[in-house]
Amino acid sequence: MTYTPVVPFSGYAGWKFLERTMEKQQAAFVASAQVQRDEDYFREKIGSITSAEELVSDRRLLKVALGAFGLDDDINNKYFIRKVLEDGTIEPDALANKLSNKAYYNMSAAFGFGLSTPNTGMSDFADDILSKYESRQFEIAVGDQDDSMRMVLNAQREFPEIAGSTSSQTTKWLKIIGSTPLATVVKTAFGLPSAFGSLDVDKQVEMLSAKSEAFLGTKDPTDFTGDTLEKLTKLYLVRSQMTSGNSMSGNSTALMLLQNTSRSTFSLLV
Structure with a gap:
């Protein structure tokens, strides 16, 4: 049986509860029987895997490998995954380098089947993959x-990675736009319509930069850490709650924003 996380409230209140109880809840989830069976099997077998073909031929190993990079839905796409892994990431024409979803690149780089010696035999390899999987x-x-809480957890993990990269400001925005979960968070937080995604990508970067400066005080995703990330999280959850028509009324949500954000930011939001 797998542990079911407890999220008793929606919106920002729910996020703060989850944040406070995260360590204990995640530990209980990892300790559940199904997760432990998956991890034990992976630890036992992965060191003997030396090729992408061997990995994709073992569904239990592949489940963990894909799950560690958020690619769970590709469990039946064995030929595609094998190609991604076999090509590696070094050559410019490698499949992982051509795909917009960089999770494939990260997975291929982690396993290293494109190298003369794969990374699966390294002493810390299983620990690294299983940490991601958990x-x-x-x-x-x-x-x-x-689902909004999953979006926030993803944002809390991925925004600091983008912020810490050496990429240019524009490239960082392009990475955000290219990630459906991150793009959803910023578009919702900034009150942008669904049609926004159909705009030319340069125009999207321009508008997101302007909105970010208006709401967060910065147009550079390098700053999407700490207090700025917390403010973005709050804006996303409040906006999401306002549009979902859930138990908190629009007036109550607006009051919460008024109490927790600056007057200038609130005037922009409403």
């Missing part, structure tokens, strides 16, 4: 209770 699977379990 985080991703906990996010999925939380999302089964409240």
Whole structure:
């Protein structure tokens, strides 16, 4: 039996509860029987895997490998995954380098089947993959209770990675736009319509930069950490709650914003 995360409230209140109880809840989830069986099997077998073909031929190993990078839905796409892994990431024409979803690149780089010696035999390899697997699977379990919370967990993990990269400001915005979950968070937080995604990508970057400066005080995703990320999280959850028509009324949500954000930011939101 797998532990079911507890998310008793929606919106920002629910996020603060989840944040406070995260360590204990994630530990309980990881300790559940199904997760432990998956992890024990992976630890036992992965060191003997030396090729992408061997990995994709073992469904239990592949489940963990894909799950560690948020690619669970590709479990039946064995030929495609094998190609991604076999090509590696070094050559410019490698499949992982051509795909917009960089999770494939990260997975291929982690396993290293494109190298003369894969990374699967390294002493810390299983620990690294299983740590990713635990985080991703906990996010999925939380999302089964409240999808907006899964979006926030994903944002809390991925925004600091983008912020810490050496990419230019524009490239960082392009990475955000290219990630459906991150793009959803910023578009919702900034009150942008669904049609926004159909605009030319340069125009999207321009508008997101302007909205970010108006709401967060910065147009650079390098700053999407700490207090700025917390403010973005709050804006996303409040906006999401206002549009979902759930138990908190629009007036109550607006009052919460008024109490927790600056007057200038609130005037922009409403």
